[in-house]
Amino acid sequence: MKKLEQIYEGKAKKVFATDDPSLVIVDYKDDATALNGKKKGTIAGKGSINNRMTNHLMKMLEKNGVPTHFVEEISDRETLVKKVDIVPLEVIVRNVAAGSLSKRLGIPEGTPMRKPVIEYCFKCDELDDPMVNEYHIAAMGWANDDQMKKIAEYALKVNSLLIAYFKNVNVELIDFKLEFGITTDGTLVLADEISPDTCRFWDATTHEKLDKDRFRRDMGGVEEAYEEISSRLLGN
Ligand code: ADP
Ligand code: UDP
Numbered sequence: 001m002k003k004l005e006q007i008y009e010g011k012a013k014k015v016f017a018t019d020d021p022s023l024v025i026v027d028y029k030d031d032a033t034a035l036n037g038k039k040k041g042t043i044a045g046k047g048s049i050n051n052r053m054t055n056h057l058m059k060m061l062e063k064n065g066v067p068t069h070f071v072e073e074i075s076d077r078e079t080l081v082k083k084v085d086i087v088p089l090e091v092i093v094r095n096v097a098a099g100s101l102s103k104r105l106g107i108p109e110g111t112p113m114r115k116p117v118i119e120y121c122f123k124c125d126e127l128d129d130p131m132v133n134e135y136h137i138a139a140m141g142w143a144n145d146d147q148m149k150k151i152a153e154y155a156l157k158v159n160s161l162l163i164a165y166f167k168n169v170n171v172e173l174i175d176f177k178l179e180f181g182i183t184t185d186g187t188l189v190l191a192d193e194i195s196p197d198t199c200r201f202w203d204a205t206t207h208e209k210l211d212k213d214r215f216r217r218d219m220g221g222v223e224e225a226y227e228e229i230s231s232r233l234l235g236n
Pocket of ligand 1: 008009010011012013014015024069081082083084085086179181191192193
Protein backbone atom coordinates (compact mmCIF):
# COMPACT_ATOMS: atom_id res chain seq x y z
CA MET A 1 0.00 0.00 0.00
CA LYS A 2 1.49 3.33 -1.10
CA LYS A 3 0.99 6.45 1.03
CA LEU A 4 0.18 9.29 -1.39
CA GLU A 5 -0.66 12.98 -0.90
CA GLN A 6 -2.18 14.45 2.26
CA ILE A 7 -5.88 15.11 1.67
CA TYR A 8 -6.79 16.67 5.02
CA GLU A 9 -5.16 18.00 8.15
CA GLY A 10 -7.41 18.23 11.20
CA LYS A 11 -6.72 19.25 14.78
CA ALA A 12 -5.54 15.81 15.90
CA LYS A 13 -4.97 13.76 12.75
CA LYS A 14 -3.85 13.96 9.14
CA VAL A 15 -5.47 11.92 6.39
CA PHE A 16 -3.50 10.64 3.38
CA ALA A 17 -4.66 9.12 0.10
CA THR A 18 -3.34 5.70 -0.94
CA ASP A 19 -3.06 3.95 -4.29
CA ASP A 20 -6.40 2.27 -3.48
CA PRO A 21 -9.24 4.82 -3.80
CA SER A 22 -11.31 2.97 -1.18
CA LEU A 23 -8.61 3.27 1.52
CA VAL A 24 -6.90 6.15 3.36
CA ILE A 25 -4.18 6.38 5.98
CA VAL A 26 -4.81 8.33 9.20
CA ASP A 27 -1.78 9.74 10.96
CA TYR A 28 -2.26 10.71 14.62
CA LYS A 29 -0.54 13.88 15.93
CA ASP A 30 0.47 14.89 19.45
CA ASP A 31 -1.36 18.22 18.95
CA ALA A 32 -4.22 18.89 21.32
CA THR A 33 -6.94 21.51 21.12
CA ALA A 34 -9.88 22.35 23.34
CA LEU A 35 -12.65 24.94 23.45
CA ASN A 36 -13.09 24.33 19.72
CA GLY A 37 -9.52 25.23 18.83
CA LYS A 38 -9.15 28.27 21.13
CA LYS A 39 -6.84 26.35 23.49
CA LYS A 40 -3.83 24.70 21.84
CA GLY A 41 -0.98 22.51 23.07
CA THR A 42 0.77 19.22 22.64
CA ILE A 43 0.54 16.06 24.67
CA ALA A 44 3.76 14.05 24.22
CA GLY A 45 3.05 10.50 23.10
CA LYS A 46 -0.68 11.11 22.54
CA GLY A 47 -0.67 10.30 18.81
CA SER A 48 0.74 6.85 19.35
CA ILE A 49 -1.51 6.11 22.35
CA ASN A 50 -4.68 7.25 20.56
CA ASN A 51 -3.79 5.31 17.42
CA ARG A 52 -3.08 2.06 19.25
CA MET A 53 -6.00 2.38 21.67
CA THR A 54 -8.46 3.17 18.86
CA ASN A 55 -7.32 0.16 16.85
CA HIS A 56 -7.45 -2.16 19.85
CA LEU A 57 -11.01 -1.08 20.65
CA MET A 58 -12.20 -1.10 17.03
CA LYS A 59 -10.96 -4.69 16.63
CA MET A 60 -12.88 -5.68 19.77
CA LEU A 61 -16.05 -3.91 18.51
CA GLU A 62 -15.77 -5.48 15.06
CA LYS A 63 -15.55 -8.97 16.66
CA ASN A 64 -18.73 -8.16 18.52
CA GLY A 65 -20.72 -7.16 15.45
CA VAL A 66 -20.08 -3.41 15.07
CA PRO A 67 -18.73 -2.62 11.57
CA THR A 68 -15.77 -0.21 11.65
CA HIS A 69 -13.40 1.52 9.23
CA PHE A 70 -10.34 -0.30 10.66
CA VAL A 71 -8.16 -2.22 8.20
CA GLU A 72 -4.57 -2.44 9.49
CA GLU A 73 -2.20 -0.65 11.88
CA ILE A 74 0.87 0.28 9.83
CA SER A 75 2.99 2.05 12.45
CA ASP A 76 2.79 3.53 15.94
CA ARG A 77 0.90 6.54 14.61
CA GLU A 78 -0.51 5.43 11.26
CA THR A 79 -3.44 3.22 10.39
CA LEU A 80 -4.94 2.09 7.12
CA VAL A 81 -8.72 2.58 7.20
CA LYS A 82 -11.62 2.37 4.77
CA LYS A 83 -12.24 5.78 3.26
CA VAL A 84 -15.66 7.09 4.27
CA ASP A 85 -17.90 10.05 3.69
CA ILE A 86 -18.29 11.20 7.25
CA VAL A 87 -21.89 11.67 8.46
CA PRO A 88 -21.49 15.26 9.73
CA LEU A 89 -22.57 14.42 13.29
CA GLU A 90 -20.84 13.96 16.61
CA VAL A 91 -22.73 11.12 18.24
CA ILE A 92 -22.35 11.50 22.00
CA VAL A 93 -23.30 8.77 24.46
CA ARG A 94 -23.45 9.52 28.19
CA ASN A 95 -23.75 7.27 31.21
CA VAL A 96 -22.88 9.75 33.99
CA ALA A 97 -23.52 13.52 33.93
CA ALA A 98 -20.40 15.55 33.03
CA GLY A 99 -19.13 18.39 30.84
CA SER A 100 -21.64 20.27 28.73
CA LEU A 101 -24.62 18.21 29.95
CA SER A 102 -23.86 19.15 33.56
CA LYS A 103 -23.64 22.83 32.61
CA ARG A 104 -26.74 22.82 30.42
CA LEU A 105 -29.00 20.95 32.86
CA GLY A 106 -27.43 22.02 36.17
CA ILE A 107 -26.72 18.42 37.18
CA PRO A 108 -23.48 17.96 39.16
CA GLU A 109 -20.67 16.06 37.41
CA GLY A 110 -20.60 12.46 38.51
CA THR A 111 -24.37 12.06 38.87
CA PRO A 112 -25.28 8.64 37.42
CA MET A 113 -28.24 8.58 35.03
CA ARG A 114 -31.08 6.02 34.87
CA LYS A 115 -30.25 5.07 31.29
CA PRO A 116 -27.73 6.08 28.61
CA VAL A 117 -28.39 9.36 26.79
CA ILE A 118 -27.59 9.84 23.08
CA GLU A 119 -27.02 13.38 21.80
CA TYR A 120 -26.22 14.57 18.27
CA CYS A 121 -24.17 17.64 17.39
CA PHE A 122 -23.74 19.03 13.88
CA LYS A 123 -19.99 18.84 13.05
CA CYS A 124 -19.18 22.46 12.29
CA ASP A 125 -16.25 24.21 14.01
CA GLU A 126 -17.44 27.73 12.99
CA LEU A 127 -20.73 27.12 14.79
CA ASP A 128 -19.13 25.31 17.79
CA ASP A 129 -20.81 21.97 16.91
CA PRO A 130 -24.42 22.90 17.84
CA MET A 131 -26.68 20.22 19.28
CA VAL A 132 -29.38 19.00 16.88
CA ASN A 133 -32.11 16.35 16.98
CA GLU A 134 -33.38 13.68 14.57
CA TYR A 135 -35.78 16.16 12.95
CA HIS A 136 -32.93 18.54 12.04
CA ILE A 137 -30.87 15.61 10.74
CA ALA A 138 -33.69 14.34 8.49
CA ALA A 139 -34.67 17.85 7.39
CA MET A 140 -31.12 18.78 6.35
CA GLY A 141 -30.48 15.36 4.81
CA TRP A 142 -27.35 14.70 6.92
CA ALA A 143 -28.44 11.05 7.28
CA ASN A 144 -31.58 9.13 6.35
CA ASP A 145 -33.93 7.37 8.78
CA ASP A 146 -32.44 3.95 8.11
CA GLN A 147 -28.91 5.26 8.76
CA MET A 148 -30.04 7.04 11.95
CA LYS A 149 -31.69 3.85 13.22
CA LYS A 150 -28.39 1.99 12.70
CA ILE A 151 -26.32 4.82 14.21
CA ALA A 152 -28.38 4.78 17.43
CA GLU A 153 -28.29 0.98 17.57
CA TYR A 154 -24.50 0.83 17.04
CA ALA A 155 -23.88 3.70 19.49
CA LEU A 156 -25.73 1.88 22.30
CA LYS A 157 -24.00 -1.40 21.45
CA VAL A 158 -20.59 0.31 21.49
CA ASN A 159 -21.56 1.79 24.86
CA SER A 160 -22.39 -1.55 26.49
CA LEU A 161 -19.30 -3.24 25.01
CA LEU A 162 -17.00 -0.41 26.13
CA ILE A 163 -18.53 -0.18 29.62
CA ALA A 164 -17.84 -3.87 30.18
CA TYR A 165 -14.37 -3.70 28.64
CA PHE A 166 -13.24 -0.74 30.75
CA LYS A 167 -14.80 -2.18 33.91
CA ASN A 168 -12.23 -5.00 33.66
CA VAL A 169 -9.44 -2.46 34.13
CA ASN A 170 -11.29 -0.57 36.91
CA VAL A 171 -12.27 2.35 34.69
CA GLU A 172 -15.70 3.95 34.57
CA LEU A 173 -16.85 5.11 31.11
CA ILE A 174 -18.56 8.44 31.75
CA ASP A 175 -19.29 9.56 28.16
CA PHE A 176 -17.80 9.53 24.68
CA LYS A 177 -18.14 10.79 21.10
CA LEU A 178 -18.39 8.65 17.97
CA GLU A 179 -18.36 9.45 14.26
CA PHE A 180 -19.86 7.29 11.55
CA GLY A 181 -19.28 7.27 7.80
CA ILE A 182 -20.33 5.62 4.56
CA THR A 183 -17.68 3.49 2.78
CA THR A 184 -17.20 3.58 -1.00
CA ASP A 185 -19.37 0.43 -1.22
CA GLY A 186 -22.20 2.16 0.68
CA THR A 187 -21.84 0.54 4.11
CA LEU A 188 -22.37 2.54 7.30
CA VAL A 189 -19.38 2.01 9.62
CA LEU A 190 -17.93 3.42 12.82
CA ALA A 191 -15.04 5.76 11.87
CA ASP A 192 -12.65 8.30 13.43
CA GLU A 193 -11.24 7.40 16.87
CA ILE A 194 -12.02 6.13 20.36
CA SER A 195 -9.41 7.52 22.73
CA PRO A 196 -8.85 9.69 25.82
CA ASP A 197 -9.38 12.66 23.45
CA THR A 198 -12.93 11.56 22.75
CA CYS A 199 -14.02 9.72 25.91
CA ARG A 200 -14.24 10.54 29.61
CA PHE A 201 -12.57 7.82 31.66
CA TRP A 202 -12.58 7.92 35.46
CA ASP A 203 -10.73 5.53 37.75
CA ALA A 204 -13.62 3.50 39.19
CA THR A 205 -12.26 3.65 42.75
CA THR A 206 -10.70 7.11 43.10
CA HIS A 207 -12.71 8.88 40.33
CA GLU A 208 -9.41 10.33 39.09
CA LYS A 209 -9.75 11.64 35.52
CA LEU A 210 -7.74 9.67 32.95
CA ASP A 211 -8.63 11.67 29.83
CA LYS A 212 -8.42 14.98 27.97
CA ASP A 213 -10.33 16.87 30.70
CA ARG A 214 -6.93 17.15 32.45
CA PHE A 215 -5.75 19.23 29.45
CA ARG A 216 -9.03 21.13 28.95
CA ARG A 217 -9.13 22.10 32.64
CA ASP A 218 -5.37 22.67 33.21
CA MET A 219 -5.27 19.97 35.87
CA GLY A 220 -1.71 18.77 35.18
CA GLY A 221 -0.63 15.15 34.86
CA VAL A 222 -1.93 15.03 31.29
CA GLU A 223 0.75 12.76 29.75
CA GLU A 224 0.65 10.55 32.85
CA ALA A 225 -3.13 10.10 32.50
CA TYR A 226 -2.82 9.06 28.84
CA GLU A 227 -0.01 6.64 29.78
CA GLU A 228 -2.08 5.21 32.63
CA ILE A 229 -5.21 4.48 30.60
CA SER A 230 -3.07 3.13 27.77
CA SER A 231 -1.13 0.76 30.01
CA ARG A 232 -4.31 -0.50 31.68
CA LEU A 233 -5.80 -1.28 28.29
CA LEU A 234 -2.81 -2.28 26.17
CA GLY A 235 -0.58 -3.42 29.01
CA ASN A 236 2.64 -1.66 28.04
P1 ADP B 1 -11.02 17.57 13.09
O1 ADP B 1 -11.42 17.50 11.64
O2 ADP B 1 -12.24 17.71 13.98
O3 ADP B 1 -9.96 18.56 13.40
P2 ADP B 1 -9.15 15.26 13.26
O4 ADP B 1 -7.93 16.04 13.45
O5 ADP B 1 -9.36 14.03 14.09
O6 ADP B 1 -10.51 16.10 13.50
O7 ADP B 1 -9.19 14.90 11.72
C1 ADP B 1 -9.54 13.68 11.20
C2 ADP B 1 -10.63 13.87 10.18
O8 ADP B 1 -10.79 12.67 9.44
C3 ADP B 1 -11.98 14.18 10.82
O9 ADP B 1 -12.59 15.23 10.08
C4 ADP B 1 -12.75 12.87 10.69
O10 ADP B 1 -14.13 13.11 10.56
C5 ADP B 1 -12.16 12.30 9.41
N1 ADP B 1 -12.18 10.84 9.31
C6 ADP B 1 -12.16 9.91 10.30
N2 ADP B 1 -12.19 8.65 9.83
C7 ADP B 1 -12.22 8.76 8.47
C8 ADP B 1 -12.27 7.82 7.39
N3 ADP B 1 -12.29 6.51 7.63
N4 ADP B 1 -12.33 8.31 6.11
C9 ADP B 1 -12.31 9.64 5.89
N5 ADP B 1 -12.27 10.58 6.85
C10 ADP B 1 -12.23 10.16 8.13
N1 UDP C 1 -16.30 15.20 22.63
C1 UDP C 1 -15.40 15.05 21.59
N2 UDP C 1 -15.29 16.05 20.66
C2 UDP C 1 -16.05 17.18 20.71
C3 UDP C 1 -16.97 17.32 21.77
C4 UDP C 1 -17.06 16.32 22.70
O1 UDP C 1 -14.72 14.04 21.51
O2 UDP C 1 -15.91 18.04 19.82
C5 UDP C 1 -16.44 14.14 23.66
C6 UDP C 1 -15.84 14.55 25.00
O3 UDP C 1 -14.52 14.07 25.11
C7 UDP C 1 -16.73 13.85 26.00
C8 UDP C 1 -18.09 13.74 25.28
O4 UDP C 1 -17.81 13.92 23.90
O5 UDP C 1 -16.26 12.54 26.25
C9 UDP C 1 -19.11 14.75 25.74
O6 UDP C 1 -18.54 16.02 25.67
P1 UDP C 1 -19.32 17.33 26.19
O7 UDP C 1 -20.52 17.54 25.34
O8 UDP C 1 -19.53 17.23 27.64
O9 UDP C 1 -18.36 18.50 25.78
P2 UDP C 1 -17.19 19.24 26.52
O10 UDP C 1 -17.47 19.28 27.97
O11 UDP C 1 -15.99 18.42 26.14
O12 UDP C 1 -17.23 20.57 25.83
